Amino acid sequence: MKIAIIYHSETGNTEKVADLIAQGTKKVEGTETKCMSINNVDAAFVEEAKVIFFGTPTYAGTYSWQMKKWLDTCKLKLAGKVGSVFATENFLGGGADNAELALLSELLVKGMFIYSVGSSEGNPYTHFGAVCIKDGTAEQKDRVEIFAERVAKNAVKLFKE
Ligand SMILES: Cc1cc2nc3c(=O)[nH]c(=O)nc-3n(C[C@H](O)[C@H](O)[C@H](O)COP(=O)(O)O)c2cc1C
Numbered sequence: 304m305k306i307a308i309i310y311h312s313e314t315g316n317t318e319k320v321a322d323l324i325a326q327g328t329k330k331v332e333g334t335e336t337k338c339m340s341i342n343n344v345d346a347a348f349v350e351e352a353k354v355i356f357f358g359t360p361t362y363a364g365t366y367s368w369q370m371k372k373w374l375d376t377c378k379l380k381l382a383g384k385v386g387s388v389f390a391t392e393n394f395l396g397g398g399a400d401n402a403e404l405a406l407l408s409e410l411l412v413k414g415m416f417i418y419s420v421g422s423s424e425g426n427p428y429t430h431f432g433a434v435c436i437k438d439g440t441a442e443q444k445d446r447v448e449i450f451a452e453r454v455a456k457n458a459v460k461l462f463k464e
Contacts, residue, residue: 304459307349308338310358311370316391317358319438320447324356324389327451334455354385354450354458355415357406361390364398366406374409382414385461387454388432389447395436399402403431420453427455 306328312318328336337348349355357374359366382443392399395397407417422428433447 304334304354304462305348305352306334306336306354306356306455306458307345307352308336308356308358309344309349309373310338310356311341311367311373312358313369314360314361315370316435316438317389319359320358320389320391320433320435321358321438323338323447324358324433324451327448328354328356328455330448330452330456331459333459336455341369344379346367346379346456347449349379352384353462354387354454355381356389356454358391358446359402359406359412360454361392361397361399361402364401366402370406371409374413377413381410384415385396385454385458386410386413386415387416387419389434389450390432390458391437391439397436399434403434407431418454418457420450420457424453432444 310321359370390399429450433450
């Protein structure tokens with residue numbers, strides 16, 4: 304099962320978190336993960352992917368305009384795939400939750416099955432997706448990997464059944 308990670312990053316924080324997402328998904332057998340910037344998307348891989356993680360910095364309390372532009376102009380068929388999100392912000396309360404909700408709403412419009420694991424598997428809870436302040440504290444980094452592993456594990460189950 305192919306898993307794509309598509310991120311926007313100007314100063315490297317979201318890119319580093321994308322790498323952690325990849326590390327988490329790679330713990331799940333039967334998956335092949337590829338991480339890509341919005342500036343260098345492997346269209347063939349994305350078309351075949353069953354799961355796409357989208358990562359964004361928080362800009363003025365929402366997701367970045369660059370990620371929005373990429374999605375608004377995306378010609379790839381995203382419908383029917385699982386969509387999951389992660390975000391970085393500069394400070395606690397900087398709006399990453401809202402960035403994630405706004406990004407998730409765009410994925411809904413694209414016809415994706417959006418998923419966050421949420422509180423269904425106990426601690427650590429990942430309500431809307433993974434969040435890191437800048438490139439994350441040690442605890443936040445652990446949460447990112449656990450989140451990604453859980454999403455991948457449940458997607459493998461979903462697409463097998
Ligand atoms: C235009 C702009 C707006 C931003 N707005 C916010 C914000 O509202 N809240 C916040 O916590 N951080 C804000 N930031 C900081 C970034 O979200 C944060 O540094 C992020 O980790 C950058 O990701 P990157 O290194 O992947 O580009 C903003 C940064 C820029 C450039």
